[in-house]
Amino acid sequence: MKALFLLALALPLQAAPSDEELLKFVKERAKLERLTPQPVDMAAKVSMLCGADTGRKPEGPHGGAKFLVYGNDSAAMPVFDPWGSFPEGSLLLKEKIGREDGKTQLFTGMLKREKGYFPEVGDWEFFVTDGTVSKITGRGRIANCASCHDDYEKGDYVTKAYASPAQLSGGRIVLHSSTAQVQGEKLQYESKKEKNTLGFWVNPADWASWHFNVAKPGTYSIHVWQGCGKGSGGSEVEMKCAGQSAKFTVEDTGHFQNFKEREVGKITFDKAGPQALEVRALSKPGAAVMDLRQVILVPVK
Ligand code: HEC
Numbered sequence: 001m002k003a004l005f006l007l008a009l010a011l012p013l014q015a016a017p018s019d020e021e022l023l024k025f026v027k028e029r030a031k032l033e034r035l036t037p038q039p040v041d042m043a044a045k046v047s048m049l050c051g052a053d054t055g056r057k058p059e060g061p062h063g064g065a066k067f068l069v070y071g072n073d074s075a076a077m078p079v080f081d082p083w084g085s086f087p088e089g090s091l092l093l094k095e096k097i098g099r100e101d102g103k104t105q106l107f108t109g110m111l112k113r114e115k116g117y118f119p120e121v122g123d124w125e126f127f128v129t130d131g132t133v134s135k136i137t138g139r140g141r142i143a144n145c146a147s148c149h150d151d152y153e154k155g156d157y158v159t160k161a162y163a164s165p166a167q168l169s170g171g172r173i174v175l176h177s178s179t180a181q182v183q184g185e186k187l188q189y190e191s192k193k194e195k196n197t198l199g200f201w202v203n204p205a206d207w208a209s210w211h212f213n214v215a216k217p218g219t220y221s222i223h224v225w226q227g228c229g230k231g232s233g234g235s236e237v238e239m240k241c242a243g244q245s246a247k248f249t250v251e252d253t254g255h256f257q258n259f260k261e262r263e264v265g266k267i268t269f270d271k272a273g274p275q276a277l278e279v280r281a282l283s284k285p286g287a288a289v290m291d292l293r294q295v296i297l298v299p300v301k
């Protein structure tokens with residue numbers, strides 16, 4: 001019975017849920033992944049317009065709001081990838097919270113529908129609910145929502161403005177190359193769609209790091225998405241974090257942007273708090289160390 005229940009949760013949303021089904025997802029948002037660990041400040045302009053269809057008056061020039069963003073399983077990872085696009089059934093939810101009173105004012109959401117539903121903005125259906133999630137106050141091809149979100153074509157019409165190294169509520173810690181800090185001469189985040197990776201790692205002294213906050217102490221396995229051109233494999237790489245170290249040998253994947261997910265070790269956090277993960281090359285037998293698209297720390301059950 002329990003297994004069946006979990007299975008049902010993991011399934012993507014149906015293409016066109018009823019209002020009741022949509023409300024249920026919002027009510028049960030604790031089952032979604034929270035993609036912002038803490039409430040984030042909303043820009044005043046967005047605060048006034050994001051959800052204007054509900055008839056709510058803006059809070060005044062110094063008013064304002066904070067927000068949290070949630071996503072279902074298929075929506076969580078693409079949010080951290082500047083080029084990531086979302087499969088049908090992806091659901092994103094933004095909870096708007098009053099800065100002064102901490103009360104939920106409303107929810108805005110985006111549901112990825114079937115191809116051709118709303119091609120101007122990536123086939124997203126927009127929706128809004130009231131703060132107590134008692135009713136859907138608008139849904140469909142809402143022009144007001146599309147008028148802003150069509151600026152974000154690169155990210156499949158999702159702003160991703162708040163995406164930074166973070167621990168999701170489900171436990172995964174997502175460290176994408178686009179948010180790495182790079183030290184050295186050549187190593188850099190290469191931002192083109194076909195690259196979208198830490199690359200140009202021709203100087204083995206260069207290194208990169210991520211800073212993030214650990215909410216849940218425990219043991220995590222380190223997953224890397226690495227690519228490496230023909231004949232350049234064999235570099236020794238070290239990941240350093242929380243006074244521990246995991247080493248691995250880069251695998252030749254035939255092409256630097258041919259990324260392969262590999263589990264390269266484990267790391268234990270004894271306590272919650274800020275951490276940094278460093279990635280360094282110990283050797284470079286070929287043309288470059290590797291391309292590194294992302295690192296994800298996955299809690300070990
Ligand atoms: C004034 C421009 C603007 C309008 C209009 C707007 N949004 Fe947004 N939206 C944003 C921005 C900017 C963000 C990033 C979070 C933030 O800064 O508030 C965002 C974030 C979101 C998110 C989180 C996913 C993401 O894109 O990062 C959802 C869901 C969302 N908006 C839904 C809606 C819906 C539904 C409407 C229409 C009722 C709407 N938005 C209208 C600008 C807008």
